[in-house]
Amino acid sequence: MPTIEISKKDLCILTGKNFSSEQLAEMLHYAKTTIESADADTLKLEAGDANRPDLWSVEGIARTLKGQIGKETGMPRYRAENSGFLLKNAGVKARPLIACAVVKNLKLDYNAIKQIIQLQEKLCENFGLKRKEAALGIYDFDKIKWPITYTEAKPDAIKFVPLDMQEALTPREILQRHEKGRQYSNLLADEREYPIIIDSAKQVLSMPPIINSDYTGKVTEKTKNVFVEVTGFSWRFILPVLNIMVSALAERQGKIYSVRVAGKNKIITPNFMPKATKLNIEYCNRIIGTRLAAKEICKLLEKARFSTKLLGNSIEVSYLPYRQDIMDERDIIEDVAIAYGYGNLKPEEAKIPTIGKASEFIAARNKLTELLLGLNMQEIATFTLTNKETLLKKMNLPEIEVVEVGNPVSATYSCIRDSLIPSILDFLSQNTKKEFPQRVFEVGECYDIKEQKTKNRICIAVTYKDANFTEAKQVIDYIAKALSFECNIHEITDSRFIDGRAGSIKINNKSSGILGEISPKVLNAFRIEMPVAMLEIDLDIFS
């Protein structure tokens, strides 16, 4: 979930209402946002809706709150004025599509600029998948000579001063030396020519999706008019990003002008044509569990910034394209419920005749646990994630296939175990200075790579100065008798155990486990200085 910072004062000005801190904490739920921390005027918010990028800036939050307090309801009235601004797409292999807008008459203060930069960053990182699907650039309109060209340049063909630097660099140098260049160079890795936006005075505006130029691409408190562009591969990402940014600027009283793109792609943006969908009144009430009249639903929708028109059994609901999340009636129904207030919805019991049942192996597990607790054994919990060193090397096993994670965060947790024995030895190795005897057990999951199956196993360890095979065998005999299954032991050779003191366990004639005294080589590897006898059984046999 994205986290954003806003100024409380800025929010109050944009909403036109002075909220107390308590009011605000409640009101922000309407924008699916929670306050993580507050420091003087700065609020750190967690944006709870990963699919509502329009709520990732103070302007979008203000738009929502204005509706909920009744200050401004219905669909916002954003309009894009036609203009002669033209951008020519000359064909860019690395990022083929571009869409643009111009916003004028802005009064940008410190907070406004902070929000623009933050929204740009969140849109490109989170929604635009780390700039791959959408990269947004914003420029000082008054420094640009129209028309503009979106084209490509060879790595060493041109030079310009990128944002936050003093010297002119070639595109190749930017990818190598600029912080953003290094961060996003993978997006242009295999390209022979790089995307460039250039105006008719041959000034380079930017090198999408990497960096703007320092001259045109810097927005300050002196900036009155801006040019915005978004590049990428698919309109599904590009258009919402452009629309959400421009809609945010519109909340700051910016005047919006459309820009025509010609050449390799043709489009006039931004587009504020409302989208419309039908909401069935009965279905809406059925999902929420209410009996709201059509008019009431309309009123709630207007508060949620929709425009409505009653059509008999249904309501025609209109909204602006910044609501790119709406796919189904349900998305609108949720907004009705939120506007009604989750707190006003009284919980209601539904009669659902079902019979509860735990997994089959749970009964066996509970029985075994009871028996082992009766033998004074301590139940423990270990991780299923471990590593090759513990699974194989310390266990004196050859290099056999174990399930490995392709992207481990640490080497300690890089494999899924195939047995509980290493986990429990690891546990014992951390308790060598504690009181003995130690008798421990765990029921846990392992992955059997041969059968490609997760298995529940029980593993028991006994360790103290006289721990031996006999005790392990006594335990399995005791369990077998209590659960009345037939159990046979066959001698085996296994490098994890002392030769001549290891056996496989057959339960009801099916190979189901292993027991024995752990080899001193293994104990040494775990730095355990007490003999250990163990047994491990599959719980599958009980289900």
Add this chain to the structure above:
Amino acid sequence: MNDKEGIASSLSPIERKILPFLECKNVEEIVEKAKTDKTTVLRALEFLSNKKIVELSCKKQKNVVLGSNGVLYTKDGLPERKLLNIFSEETSFSLEEAGKESSLSENEFKAALGALKKKALVNVENGRIALQGTKENVSRKMPEEVFLEQLPIEVESLTAEQKYCHEHLKNRRDIVRIEEQKAISFQLTALGKSIAKEPLNSTFVEQLTPEMLQKGTWKGKKFRRYDIISRVPRIYGGRRQPCYEFLQNVREKLVAMGFEEMNGSIIENEFWNYDALFQPQFHAAREWSSTYYIKNKLKPEQIDKKILARVKQQHEASWQYSWKIENALKYILRPQGTVLSARQLAKARIPGKYFAIARCYRPDVVDASHLSEFNQAEGIIVQENLTLRNLFYILELFAGEIANAKEIKFVPHYFPFTEPSVELHAKHPKFGWIELGGAGIFRREVVKPLLGKDITVLAWGLGIDRLAMFNLNINDIRQLFSQDIDWLRGVK
């Protein structure tokens, strides 16, 4: 039993053992003279104190004790000793050679050289170290070495020479440190003195034996009186692991509420975890940073062709991209319990209530609030015409039954597979409003492809590990998987 004889008859073997040595100055001296161990002496002293034979007093004192390097050095020798040892054959080395020969770290080498120079045992000139002292001087124990062997010593009773050594060593890394320890001192009481003077009658019976019972030899014998007040050695019973016990309690409550348990593999494919739950293949959640991917080549699952076709169709219609089965068949470590709900939904009975308590995985760096693997409780309720208010009822029930919460609220939230969605918050007496779990009504885009028709499915998940932490009153999530047997044996 205040009389002398009564008391004398209640003395246990260990008390008798140390009684003759109570004139000693301290516990250590008794240990040595009575040839026993410190625990035994302390236990015996406690018994004797209960019987008013000795008076115990416990005072805090500051002791000089060995630090972690000190422990090492008393075993392997101080760095200055190691440096001196290189002069067995030759009497002069370059600084570099000396460093190598003595195999000391740079810091140790510096400290050792300084110490030896001060003692005039070596001399450094033109980058070479030369031995100065006589063989005899060199082989004699240095005062510091003697001092380390004598530790622990009470700070106040340090002799002048010991003080000098302490001053020298305390500035070097963790050789010695000062520790506040409880020191037990004891003094015979008047009663004690008179008992100690008399010869001990040792004809008391210590342990009743089967033989004595068979032969009747116990008759007319006196049994030694036990001090039944004093402490006895601890024993440990079999205990459940507290987190697992909590999870089992949750399981039992859910079963009692009519939920049937679902089971699945810890290794899953993306299809059931993402595609079936309507998360498009380009979704950020499917990136490496939020899911563990399996490196091995595993056999792909044979998924029902009808379901595959319906999921593909739904994704392409809603998200407008070309859905590819190859991306769906990749194996991952189960990142959420909801994958079990998706699998169950495809074969669910209607009406049906299902739950799972599942081990899940996320590539997080392990710290006090994150684990790489954790437990989640999840479930679904499948029936025609269920409502958001019905879901709230279930959540309210969970909050009361499972989390024991008195005050709750429902907060709008987002999950990719539910609409509407809600988060359940509860008021905790100490931490204020906390999040208990998330829930919602499965989107039609999830239900229709899996079930073949549109039915309301309420889905819920509870942050069960956090609930376990509140229940056990712990702040560090790692403690749920505590590897400390003492904690497990003693936890409330």
